[in-house]
Amino acid sequence: MDVSLLLDSLNDKQREAVGAPLSNMLVLAGAGSGKTRVLVHRIAWLMEVENITPFSILAVTFTNKAAREMRGRIESLMGRNLHHMWIGTFHGLAHRLLRSHHAEAGLPENFQILDSDDQYRLVKRILRAMNLDEKHWAPKQVQWYINGNKDEGLRPQHIETHGDAVAQKMREIYAAYQEACDRSGLVDFAELLLRAHELWAKNPEILAHYQRRFKAVLVDEFQDTNNIQYAWLRMLCSTDTNNIMIVGDDDQSIYGWRGANVDNIHKFLKDFTQTTTIRLEQNYRSTGNILNAANAVIDNNAGRLGKELWTEDSEGELISVYAGFNELDEARFIVSQIKSWLDDGNPLKECAILYRNNAQSRVLEEALLHEAIAYRIYGGLRFFERQEIKDALGYLRMINHPHDDAAFERVVNTPSRGIGEKTVTQVRVTAREHNCSLWQASNLLLSEGALKGRAANALQSFTSLIADLEQTVLSLSLEEQADKTIKGSGLYAMYQAERGEKAQARLENLEELVTACKQFIVPEEADEMTPLSAFLAHASLEAGETQADTEQDAVQMMTIHSAKGLEFPLVFMAGVEEGMFPSQMTNDEPGRMEEERRLCYVGMTRAMKKLFITYAESRRVYGQDKFHTASRFIREIPSEYVQEVRLKSQVSRPVHNRFSRAASHEAFQDSGFTLGQRVTHPKFGEGVVLNFEGAGDHGRVQVNFDEFGAKWLVLAYAKLKAN
Ligand SMILES: Nc1ncnc2c1ncn2[C@@H]1O[C@H](COP(=O)(O)OP(=O)(O)OP(=O)(O)O)[C@@H](O)[C@H]1O
Numbered sequence: 001m002d003v004s005l006l007l008d009s010l011n012d013k014q015r016e017a018v019g020a021p022l023s024n025m026l027v028l029a030g031a032g033s034g035k036t037r038v039l040v041h042r043i044a045w046l047m048e049v050e051n052i053t054p055f056s057i058l059a060v061t062f063t064n065k066a067a068r069e070m071r072g073r074i075e076s077l078m079g080r081n082l083h084h085m086w087i088g089t090f091h092g093l094a095h096r097l098l099r100s101h102h103a104e105a106g107l108p109e110n111f112q113i114l115d116s117d118d119q120y121r122l123v124k125r126i127l128r129a130m131n132l133d134e135k136h137w138a139p140k141q142v143q144w145y146i147n148g149n150k151d152e153g154l155r156p157q158h159i160e161t162h163g164d165a166v167a168q169k170m171r172e173i174y175a176a177y178q179e180a181c182d183r184s185g186l187v188d189f190a191e192l193l194l195r196a197h198e199l200w201a202k203n204p205e206i207l208a209h210y211q212r213r214f215k216a217v218l219v220d221e222f223q224d225t226n227n228i229q230y231a232w233l234r235m236l237c238s239t240d241t242n243n244i245m246i247v248g249d250d251d252q253s254i255y256g257w258r259g260a261n262v263d264n265i266h267k268f269l270k271d272f273t274q275t276t277t278i279r280l281e282q283n284y285r286s287t288g289n290i291l292n293a294a295n296a297v298i299d300n301n302a303g304r305l306g307k308e309l310w311t312e313d314s315e316g317e318l319i320s321v322y323a324g325f326n327e328l329d330e331a332r333f334i335v336s337q338i339k340s341w342l343d344d345g346n347p348l349k350e351c352a353i354l355y356r357n358n359a360q361s362r363v364l365e366e367a368l369l370h371e372a373i374a375y376r377i378y379g380g381l382r383f384f385e386r387q388e389i390k391d392a393l394g395y396l397r398m399i400n401h402p403h404d405d406a407a408f409e410r411v412v413n414t415p416s417r418g419i420g421e422k423t424v425t426q427v428r429v430t431a432r433e434h435n436c437s438l439w440q441a442s443n444l445l446l447s448e449g450a451l452k453g454r455a456a457n458a459l460q461s462f463t464s465l466i467a468d469l470e471q472t473v474l475s476l477s478l479e480e481q482a483d484k485t486i487k488g489s490g491l492y493a494m495y496q497a498e499r500g501e502k503a504q505a506r507l508e509n510l511e512e513l514v515t516a517c518k519q520f521i522v523p524e525e526a527d528e529m530t531p532l533s534a535f536l537a538h539a540s541l542e543a544g545e546t547q548a549d550t551e552q553d554a555v556q557m558m559t560i561h562s563a564k565g566l567e568f569p570l571v572f573m574a575g576v577e578e579g580m581f582p583s584q585m586t587n588d589e590p591g592r593m594e595e596e597r598r599l600c601y602v603g604m605t606r607a608m609k610k611l612f613i614t615y616a617e618s619r620r621v622y623g624q625d626k627f628h629t630a631s632r633f634i635r636e637i638p639s640e641y642v643q644e645v646r647l648k649s650q651v652s653r654p655v656h657n658r659f660s661r662a663a664s665h666e667a668f669q670d671s672g673f674t675l676g677q678r679v680t681h682p683k684f685g686e687g688v689v690l691n692f693e694g695a696g697d698h699g700r701v702q703v704n705f706d707e708f709g710a711k712w713l714v715l716a717y718a719k720l721k722a723n
């Protein structure tokens with residue numbers, strides 16, 4: 001290949017990074033400056049010019065999707081298949097290592113991955129077994145505690161409690177949890193990283209093998225590595241023959257709440273001496289207005305490493321800010337803009353709706369559905385996390401490895417087969433006493449005749465079902481295994497009996513699971529595993545990053561967190577109001593406000609051509625109407641880059657303070673109605689209350705009538721009746 005091709009499409013600074021002699025390197029640069037592009041070209045350069053084989057390259061990305069994209073980009077640059085190259089997330093790579101060295105890592109060969117939902121259930125079970133009240137020992141908090149310690153490389157015996165009773169109890173729960181995991185061969189996400197670290201720390205010969213193998217290690221989005229990931233990288237790259245290149249942006253560090261440590265950039269410079277640092281300053285992604293606005297917002301953070309970012313692109317359109325009366329109105333606005341984007345002949349997949357929290361997606365989804373606009377959600381209710389899918393996977397896991405306690409708990413009485421809580425408790429107690437799995441405990445109870453009548457029959461029917469399924473499906477293809485299990489377990493019939501749209505969707509999902517099995521290709525690193533084991537590991541690791549039917553043209557919806565590294569011509573940031581974004585919790589924790597601002601910076605810099613920022617003046621959160629003002633982040637954008645927009649069809653309202661209007665509390669209190677309530681008007685018929693404004697005789701209410709659309713009415717004359 002002609003190496004000039006690798007350099008031609010780069011600017012001077014990028015070229016310097018791509019063509020640098022072998023050494024440790026840090027590329028520190030703002031959003032859209034081509035960091036990921038540099039990384040991709042560097043890998044191709046290493047192979048082409050430095051003659052490093054794909055086998056000796058390790059690339060770390062932040063998501064599986066990013067890993068796939070990166071592999072695709074390098075392969076198309078090089079014009080050949082590179083399946084020997086390891087590209088993946090920290091979790092994916094750790095999993096791969098543990099599969100290859102399970103014995104040295106102290107794991108059974110068919111260990112299973114415990115996702116965070118299963119982990120939560122297991123924690124609850126441990127608390128129950130220890131007779132601890134969930135009110136005092138919130139399972140979520142325990143989960144955080146366990147994962148947080150693992151992220152720091154700490155096992156229970158490493159934790160100092162300083163005689164504090166609560167700390168001691170927490171440590172005890174952690175220890176009991178870990179014992180349960182070890183007993184069933186379960187590995188949670190944090191454990192993957194910690195085990196992989198311990199594997200190398202305790203087995204110098206294995207470490208040395210990988211040190212010899214990986215001559216070049218490259219890490220994207222380095223600002224969001226946590227301490228155990230950093231320690232792992234450091235161990236791998238501690239010899240003179242390994243080179244590590246990291247790229248990142250301190251302004252885009254957004255996972256501090258999950259243990260990521262932006263100080264790792266400083267640590268890197270200290271630990272890896274002779275590091276060349278390269279800064280990229282030209283942004284190729286966004287228009288001038290978008291870039292300047294994002295720069296102005298992030299400028300409010302203190303202690304930044306400081307980066308310049310400029311663009312040759314034109315100023316482009318102004319950023320549009322829309323204030324919705326409430327979240328329904330906000331969603332309607334976004335959908336109306338998407339429709340005109342579509343009418344102008346643009347593809348849907350070029351627009352993204354970004355939000356702070358997953359729960360915000362529902363209203364937006366409904367508005368899109370209403371207009372029959374296709375959309376795709378990344379994150380949130382991911383395919384492999386949906387209830388029916390987890391149920392089906394639960395059965396498959398039992399067939400694969402009956403000692404999987406988490407799977408046992410999940411499906412023992414789903415569909416209901418008359419196994420009561422009492423019986424399950426008895427099974428748990430027996431398992432604890434005999435230090436065995438729930439499956440073994442069940443069989444023990446049954447063979448000893450310890451259960452009576454109905455309870456015995458019910459449990460027997462479950463154990464026979466699993467044993468029968470195992471017999472039946474063992475020799476079948478993966479696809480048939482899934483199909484037979486879904487039908488044979490009674491899951492399919494259960495949802496069939498439920499009827500309704502939701503149940504229909506669940507049935508479709510179950511069918512989709514069979515399709516997923518059919519399409520599944522066992523990855524190279526898993527060729528020792530059975531297809532079923534490999535598929536189950538894949539389902540846990542990928543949790544939905546593959547849900548999308550990538551063929552279809554659809555609006556992309558995701559949290560800002562999962563938009564990291566991506567770019568879209570048209571971007572909507574929704575719910576940008578105080579209390580949502582920055583979120584309510586932000587004030588309680590030091591440093592959180594700055595992290596929220598970085599998140600805002602990440603969101604804004606996803607936009608290439610046009611950015612809409614929207615917020616709702618009132619929003620229903622957990623069933624209560626909350627009144628909010630525009631986010632401080634909107635106010636931090638200099639006015640020269642923004643315009644306020646309004647739906648043309650809407651009744652205009654008196655404009656108060658820019659970006660600080662809120663639905664009037666007085667009118668709201670006077671009216672006797674609540675937002676979202678269904679009402680009837682003598683002339684306009686039925687509708688939903690959208691908003692209130694003003695006070696006393698001037699108090700007005702806005703109602704979205706089913707037939708006549710949204711109207712403002714003076715409360716005193718409206719003759720509205722609650723339905
Ligand atoms: N020298 C260049 N010439 C033309 N386009 C470029 C150049 N460098 C980067 N780009 C384009 O700019 C966009 C942003 O690049 P890239 O995604 O690599 O940036 P990044 O720094 O990784 O961004 P982020 O911080 O958001 O991850 C991409 O569309 C990329 O193809």
Ligand SMILES: [Mg+2]
Nearest residue numbers: 035036037565
């Ligand atoms: Mg990038």
